[in-house]
Amino acid sequence: MNEPSTIRPRRITSYDVARAAGVSQSTVSRCFKDDTKISPKTRDHILRIAREMGYTRNALARSLITQRSNMVGVIATAFTIRNNPELIYAVGDALQNSGNSLFLMVIKDDDSIGASLQKAVEYPLDGLICCAQMPPDWIEQFATRGVPLVFFNRVVETTVADCIALDHATAGQRIADVLFEAGHRSFVCIRGPDRAPVSQLRVEAFQNRLHSLGIGTIPTLSTDFSYAEGRRSFLDLMARMDRPDAAFCANDQLGLGVLDACRFDLGWQVPDDISVIGFDDIAEAGRPSYALTTVRQPIVDMAETAVSMLLERMEEPDLEARRIMVQGELIRRSSARLAGT
Amino acid sequence: MNEPSTIRPRRITSYDVARAAGVSQSTVSRCFKDDTKISPKTRDHILRIAREMGYTRNALARSLITQRSNMVGVIATAFTIRNNPELIYAVGDALQNSGNSLFLMVIKDDDSIGASLQKAVEYPLDGLICCAQMPPDWIEQFATRGVPLVFFNRVVETTVADCIALDHATAGQRIADVLFEAGHRSFVCIRGPDRAPVSQLRVEAFQNRLHSLGIGTIPTLSTDFSYAEGRRSFLDLMARMDRPDAAFCANDQLGLGVLDACRFDLGWQVPDDISVIGFDDIAEAGRPSYALTTVRQPIVDMAETAVSMLLERMEEPDLEARRIMVQGELIRRSSARLAGT
DNA sequence: TTGTAGGCGTTATCAG
DNA sequence: CTGATAACGCCTACAA
Numbered sequence: 001m002n003e004p005s006t007i008r009p010r011r012i013t014s015y016d017v018a019r020a021a022g023v024s025q026s027t028v029s030r031c032f033k034d035d036t037k038i039s040p041k042t043r044d045h046i047l048r049i050a051r052e053m054g055y056t057r058n059a060l061a062r063s064l065i066t067q068r069s070n071m072v073g074v075i076a077t078a079f080t081i082r083n084n085p086e087l088i089y090a091v092g093d094a095l096q097n098s099g100n101s102l103f104l105m106v107i108k109d110d111d112s113i114g115a116s117l118q119k120a121v122e123y124p125l126d127g128l129i130c131c132a133q134m135p136p137d138w139i140e141q142f143a144t145r146g147v148p149l150v151f152f153n154r155v156v157e158t159t160v161a162d163c164i165a166l167d168h169a170t171a172g173q174r175i176a177d178v179l180f181e182a183g184h185r186s187f188v189c190i191r192g193p194d195r196a197p198v199s200q201l202r203v204e205a206f207q208n209r210l211h212s213l214g215i216g217t218i219p220t221l222s223t224d225f226s227y228a229e230g231r232r233s234f235l236d237l238m239a240r241m242d243r244p245d246a247a248f249c250a251n252d253q254l255g256l257g258v259l260d261a262c263r264f265d266l267g268w269q270v271p272d273d274i275s276v277i278g279f280d281d282i283a284e285a286g287r288p289s290y291a292l293t294t295v296r297q298p299i300v301d302m303a304e305t306a307v308s309m310l311l312e313r314m315e316e317p318d319l320e321a322r323r324i325m326v327q328g329e330l331i332r333r334s335s336a337r338l339a340g341t
Numbered sequence: 342m343n344e345p346s347t348i349r350p351r352r353i354t355s356y357d358v359a360r361a362a363g364v365s366q367s368t369v370s371r372c373f374k375d376d377t378k379i380s381p382k383t384r385d386h387i388l389r390i391a392r393e394m395g396y397t398r399n400a401l402a403r404s405l406i407t408q409r410s411n412m413v414g415v416i417a418t419a420f421t422i423r424n425n426p427e428l429i430y431a432v433g434d435a436l437q438n439s440g441n442s443l444f445l446m447v448i449k450d451d452d453s454i455g456a457s458l459q460k461a462v463e464y465p466l467d468g469l470i471c472c473a474q475m476p477p478d479w480i481e482q483f484a485t486r487g488v489p490l491v492f493f494n495r496v497v498e499t500t501v502a503d504c505i506a507l508d509h510a511t512a513g514q515r516i517a518d519v520l521f522e523a524g525h526r527s528f529v530c531i532r533g534p535d536r537a538p539v540s541q542l543r544v545e546a547f548q549n550r551l552h553s554l555g556i557g558t559i560p561t562l563s564t565d566f567s568y569a570e571g572r573r574s575f576l577d578l579m580a581r582m583d584r585p586d587a588a589f590c591a592n593d594q595l596g597l598g599v600l601d602a603c604r605f606d607l608g609w610q611v612p613d614d615i616s617v618i619g620f621d622d623i624a625e626a627g628r629p630s631y632a633l634t635t636v637r638q639p640i641v642d643m644a645e646t647a648v649s650m651l652l653e654r655m656e657e658p659d660l661e662a663r664r665i666m667v668q669g670e671l672i673r674r675s676s677a678r679l680a681g682t
Numbered sequence: 683t684t685g686t687a688g689g690c691g692t693t694a695t696c697a698g
Numbered sequence: 699c700t701g702a703t704a705a706c707g708c709c710t711a712c713a714a
Contacts, residue, residue, distance in 0.1 A: 009485065009486065009487050011465070011486075054482070054485075056459075056462050056463050057463060058405075058463070058465065059460075059463045059464045059465075060401050060404055060405055060410060060464060060465070061405055063401055064399075064401055064402055064405060067352075069401060071444075078430050081426050081427075081429055081430045082426050082427060082430065083426075085422050085423050085424075085426035085429070086422075086423060088422055088426070088429060088445075088447070089419050089422045089423065089447050092445055092446070092447035093447055093449075096446070096447070096456070101444060101446070101460060101464075102444070102445045102446070102447070103412075103442060103443070103444060103445075104429075104433055104443045104444075104445045105433070105437070105442070105443070106429070106430050106433035106434055106437070106443070108434075115437070118397075119400075119442060121397050122397050122398060122399070122400045123400045123401060123442075124352070124399065124400075124401070141395070144350065144395070145350065145352075146350050227624065227628070256628070259630075260628055260629050260630060263629075263630075264629040264630075283568065284625055287568070287597070287601055288601055288604075288605040289600075289601060289604075289605075289630040289631060290630060
């Protein structure tokens, strides 16, 4: 008959090692725990044999009995991954340093989170860092199941999950203030997708502040948060209106697009003809080719804090919910004419 | 006495559902398999009760018996994550579409892969996509254990793993050719870390080609692959030598740094005073502020292919090793004076 | 179609 | 210090 040319080899288990070492399976198991009593002699003996046989503990089987998978889920949108890759690295690194693993669930946008949440409870994960919006009933769900949850840059009204976020609103106001003080009186806004909460917070705070300073309606465009859309939509807008004094962009990608539109498509001088301000302080914003004035979001610090909060809550599930608001730092560069300090 | 204010709730199991529904545990289990025979009536009944109780199958327990965790590991360096975030997204998305999950292991650089490999066998993962160098004995290890393995942009001489990589060498030669044809005769190279294989392949091919065209030793600097280092080290070099005709940078980040050094620090005209060429075609390279001539690496396509290859091998472990070399596309922009076509 | 029983690879609890 | 034995939560013959 036809016999398979290769069979997936059976995994070597602690029983195999036990047999080879002439001890019981539980003794083998004990070898790999630190705080247990076992004679150094047998331990060495068993460990050597285990190494020879290529034995490794099965983490899945272990987590079944210990009730901990040592895996932490991270839910992140395409945009977050593209725009803040350091976040992924920082979170992964911090998790690994604490003996956990990173179970990454990527989603298209904030609205397509469903399947990931399902997976998070199925696996089950020891904790969850969510960089996206989550329906309230799911938040409850995780709380009931005792799965620690930290929101990253998504503000949620709940008492059962921690959250860390930039204070987008205060920063948006601040930008309105410094532009106004510098004498700017006509503005436009380029924002991200309508459903992106981060964009919304930044832009609304900006607009509200200007309104209270007596500025009327501010022309505002929604885009997909990308350089290309920022550039294109700004040109669109400029074809229909006079040049404003200043443009506020909900993130740096948009800001770079607007800058290039000004310089290369419209032939305007920045900041003499127009001030441009972005948000995030991504690497490119600081380069001399752009020198974009922006608000710095300390993403790596925030990532590390998020992991710490999660780990704390994993230790101490009864901790009351914490809400950390990180203040952004205004980074003054040459893309905007601003009033001094 | 003190009683815990919260206890981690016991997980609801299929036994709980069975009891509530008045059936046996195995019947509950069967409800969640498609191809099994069960009367529609009892199925609906059980599913409804399961939903009411908030029951979800435990994926870990399931994988213990099915011998598949449905988790695929991805090992990526800090640099890869930072510079090719789309890779992470694309891989994650493709995996999820095939019913698998992404177990992400981040490492500092190619040399610090050890712990991740250990985890990969421990968990155990159903497959591994490795974007880093791997010691040969570990490659064997995975083969013996029957864990499918795909290398991404790392060329390995092995018959037991697939690999997909850009043809860095051919691209490096090509750049040498077009620069030489355009009349350039003096060159410098800015490369990545000494241990970064990708950088090495690109630069060595470039240098070898020029040697065979009669060009002598080419001043070459090693850096950390970053914009800042590219800019700084190029300035260093220029302080010690005459202006070369062209600079080849092992990636676009370096290229952008060198461009800014030329324009903002040295006051040179690009490409009149010097031609600058990068590698990767990252988004910023295409923007008018830079317009960096470079080689396009179709990272998303490559990511999807890598996942396909892995899935195929998971189905068919006996497949013989495949080695896909992707040809890069020279993208001509205004940072380099090149010969036609 | 449904129930019974054994097993996946560990860890934990007790005796010895 | 070590060895039985019972979980952990599920899947899957096999029997009914």
